[in-house]
Amino acid sequence: MEFQGYRRSDGKVGVRNHVLVIPSVVCSQGAAEAITRNAKGAVYLPNVFGCAQVGADREQTKRTLVGFGTNPNIFSVLIVGNGCENLPAKEVAEAIVPSKKRVEYIEIQEVGGTKKTISKGRKIIKEMLAEAAALPRQPIPVSELILATECGGSDYTSGLASNPALGAASDLLVGAGGTVILSETTELIGAEHLLARRARTPQIGKQVLDLIAWWEKEAIATGQDIRGANPAPGNIAGGITTIEEKSLGCIYKGGTTTLEEVVKYAFPPTKKGLILMDTPGHDIDQLTGMMAGGAQIAVFTTGRGTPTGSPIAPVIKISGNADTCRKMKDNIDLCVSQIVQGKETVKEAGKWVFDEVVAVASGKLSKAEKLGQRDFCIFKIGLNF
Amino acid sequence: MAAKSKAIVINEKDNVATAIMPMKTGSTVSFEVQGRTERVKLLSDIPMGHKFARYDIEQGTDVVKYGEPIGKTTARIARGEHVHVHNVVSHRGRKEGA
Numbered sequence: 001m002e003f004q005g006y007r008r009s010d011g012k013v014g015v016r017n018h019v020l021v022i023p024s025v026v027c028s029q030g031a032a033e034a035i036t037r038n039a040k041g042a043v044y045l046p047n048v049f050g051c052a053q054v055g056a057d058r059e060q061t062k063r064t065l066v067g068f069g070t071n072p073n074i075f076s077v078l079i080v081g082n083g084c085e086n087l088p089a090k091e092v093a094e095a096i097v098p099s100k101k102r103v104e105y106i107e108i109q110e111v112g113g114t115k116k117t118i119s120k121g122r123k124i125i126k127e128m129l130a131e132a133a134a135l136p137r138q139p140i141p142v143s144e145l146i147l148a149t150e151c152g153g154s155d156y157t158s159g160l161a162s163n164p165a166l167g168a169a170s171d172l173l174v175g176a177g178g179t180v181i182l183s184e185t186t187e188l189i190g191a192e193h194l195l196a197r198r199a200r201t202p203q204i205g206k207q208v209l210d211l212i213a214w215w216e217k218e219a220i221a222t223g224q225d226i227r228g229a230n231p232a233p234g235n236i237a238g239g240i241t242t243i244e245e246k247s248l249g250c251i252y253k254g255g256t257t258t259l260e261e262v263v264k265y266a267f268p269p270t271k272k273g274l275i276l277m278d279t280p281g282h283d284i285d286q287l288t289g290m291m292a293g294g295a296q297i298a299v300f301t302t303g304r305g306t307p308t309g310s311p312i313a314p315v316i317k318i319s320g321n322a323d324t325c326r327k328m329k330d331n332i333d334l335c336v337s338q339i340v341q342g343k344e345t346v347k348e349a350g351k352w353v354f355d356e357v358v359a360v361a362s363g364k365l366s367k368a369e370k371l372g373q374r375d376f377c378i379f380k381i382g383l384n385f
Numbered sequence: 386m387a388a389k390s391k392a393i394v395i396n397e398k399d400n401v402a403t404a405i406m407p408m409k410t411g412s413t414v415s416f417e418v419q420g421r422t423e424r425v426k427l428l429s430d431i432p433m434g435h436k437f438a439r440y441d442i443e444q445g446t447d448v449v450k451y452g453e454p455i456g457k458t459t460a461r462i463a464r465g466e467h468v469h470v471h472n473v474v475s476h477r478g479r480k481e482g483a
Contacts, residue, residue: 155434156403156433156434156435157434159395159451160393160395160403189477190453190454190455190475190477191453194453216477226477236469236470238434239403239432239433239434239435239436239469241436241448241455241456241468241469241470241473241475242455242456242473242474242475242477243475243477244453244454244455244456244475244477245450245451245455245456248450248451248453248455249451303434340393340405341405342390
């Protein structure tokens with residue numbers, strides 16, 4: 001099976017063809033936004049980090065920004081720095097060069113102020129947008145797709161309908177040779193044994209169990225109660241009692257295939273098939289991590305409703321809650337509430353979700369894209385100094 | 386599952402069922418488990434999406450949904466009673482006894 005995508009010089013395949021403007025530091029976010037304003041096809045990242053960071057925390061910010069730059073949905077990249085930050089624009093740009101796409105950088109201090117930076121940036125992206133417009137879509141096997149899966153605003157319908165439907169779609173994509181990323185490690189607590197059992201090797205299974213043990217230890221070490229955050233108050237109102245219950249509904253998203261690899265936050269998978277990325281349960285942190293890892297498209301299941309979108313990729317929203325589908329129809333792409341009523345099978349809904357993934361990958365706009373919803377948030381693992 | 390069911394049991398091992406519409410104390414809810422019809426008289430109001438007990442569940446034992454334990458009861462729960470945060474606790478991701 002094929003979709004219509006963009007083949008990049010490094011062989012990877014995009015489902016969108018954006019010109020991306022990355023502020024390497026929060027100080028240049030305003031200029032980056034101004035450069036992309038009213039420039040159709042150009043997007044920027046609302047990055048609030050990039051300075052006063054050290055060690056693994058700095059590396060994670062850099063890896064995430066570079067991952068967005070190298071993501072195959074991106075045609076070319078402009079990095080905008082201020083000039084004195086400890087994550088310089090030049091360093092981010094150089095790390096994107098191996099992807100063989102055009103990458104440039106400018107700095108506000110060097111160019112001489114915000115107005116000149118905006119004017120210079122606009123000139124650069126005007127050229128990039130003209131180059132991008134010349135690249136046509138072409139037929140590409142669906143095996144090139146990396147699908148990010150995610151759930152948020154969960155309620156009882158998530159585990160009954162939308163997550164199983166997405167799981168059936170995940171199985172179809174993996175069956176066709178594609179890749180599916182499951183994430184939100186904290187929302188595996190109570191279900192980790194089921195996933196570990198499906199690991200390709202005992203070592204991968206152990207990695208799953210070790211990750212859960214680490215998150216649980218971290219939660220306990222805060223001296224706080226994880227129940228204050230997960231399940232969230234809305235989850236509880238929606239009928240979810242414990243983190244275990246939420247997790248058991250949550251892991252349906254990844255389908256039933258063998259777990260091939262565990263990757264750290266914002267690292268690209270090296271295998272095809274089902275992948276686990278270690279991320280928090282925080283919706284935007286995890287979406288950002290998977291996009292930085294090279295996912296071109298996401299399916300996001302929700303019970304209570306959520307507006308989430310990505311600056312660089314389509315996010316298809318599905319819900320099994322009929323009220324939410326009705327109340328938030330400008331946000332929800334597919335309604336699978338018929339499963340709850342027993343009027344549709346999970347398998348039928350899964351095929352529908354899979355077909356929607358192929359259609360959206362080929363250019364159909366997701367509702368989050370139509371709304372211009374562009375969420376971006378890096379999983380911060382250290383203090384700013 | 387039958388289209389007329391007002392509750393869902395996901396796995397036959399489950400000792401709870403999930404209401405797919407709001408239901409009142411004293412009403413009898415019928416639903417299908419593995420093709421057999423089961424009836425439970427409700428001892429509490431059950432909001433949509435919330436759980437009630439299929440059987441009496443002793444204090445300090447597992448609540449089972451999806452065929453897996455989702456937490457332990459903090460009190461005895463009678464068949465037909467609401468099962469939620471007021472009588473179930475998770476032991477994961479926090480200090481025991483906290």
